[in-house]
Amino acid sequence: MDPRLADVINKIRDESLRRIVLEVVKEPSLNLGGTVYKGLRLEDSPASLSRHHSYPGGLLEHILSTVRIALTLCDCVEEVYHGRVNRDLVISGVILHDIFKTLTYVAKEGGGYEPSPVSERIDHLTLIASELVRRGLPLDIVHVVCAHHGDAGPMSPKTLEALICHVADVADSILNGKVLKAAKYLIREATGKSVEVMDSETAFKIVQLKAREGWNGVRRAVADSTMMDE
Numbered sequence: 001m002d003p004r005l006a007d008v009i010n011k012i013r014d015e016s017l018r019r020i021v022l023e024v025v026k027e028p029s030l031n032l033g034g035t036v037y038k039g040l041r042l043e044d045s046p047a048s049l050s051r052h053h054s055y056p057g058g059l060l061e062h063i064l065s066t067v068r069i070a071l072t073l074c075d076c077v078e079e080v081y082h083g084r085v086n087r088d089l090v091i092s093g094v095i096l097h098d099i100f101k102t103l104t105y106v107a108k109e110g111g112g113y114e115p116s117p118v119s120e121r122i123d124h125l126t127l128i129a130s131e132l133v134r135r136g137l138p139l140d141i142v143h144v145v146c147a148h149h150g151d152a153g154p155m156s157p158k159t160l161e162a163l164i165c166h167v168a169d170v171a172d173s174i175l176n177g178k179v180l181k182a183a184k185y186l187i188r189e190a191t192g193k194s195v196e197v198m199d200s201e202t203a204f205k206i207v208q209l210k211a212r213e214g215w216n217g218v219r220r221a222v223a224d225s226t227m228m229d230e
């Protein structure tokens, strides 16, 4: 397992919750009607087809970044607003909220991803919610997962922990998605060619170069890299 993810899981204080999170993360698979569905490895999975984190390893980065944002929001709630937060619920909820996206994508020949047959029938949120219910997890952790899409999902957040996970999820998705979109646009404008899959390090670098050095910075980065190689 990626050591950064192991560190985050180790922050969960409740031993039984930590064990279940570890089990699900290590083997995100499902048995549906006797058929076992295994998805992409977490380390290889994107977190979205095009909106955000749409590259190999994107889901892992989304989890790691969202946990950081969520823990900062926990500090705000406790230190500025004098509320109380159960951090175990927040950390576990963030780690699990999109974990079954691994089952909803398959790699396309020639790069990129497309929806898996499972995802044509069930969404990632229903998959993880039902898995947590099957495992007998407490109501409040299932709620964090059920409410992570906010008003766009099956139910809105009713607890501070669920609201924090939702806000952190949206913040990280926007941060990553906007930078990816901008970097792809800049490369298209600079070279006339489209890049379908771009990792976050490249995307952040392209956007920073445009801000610092203008179009020449973008063209130089493209010329120095292999991203346009066929």
Ligand SMILES: [Fe+2]
Binding pocket: 097, 098, 124, 125, 148, 149
């Ligand atoms: Fe989601």
Ligand SMILES: [Fe+2]
Binding pocket: 062, 097, 098, 169
């Ligand atoms: Fe997410």
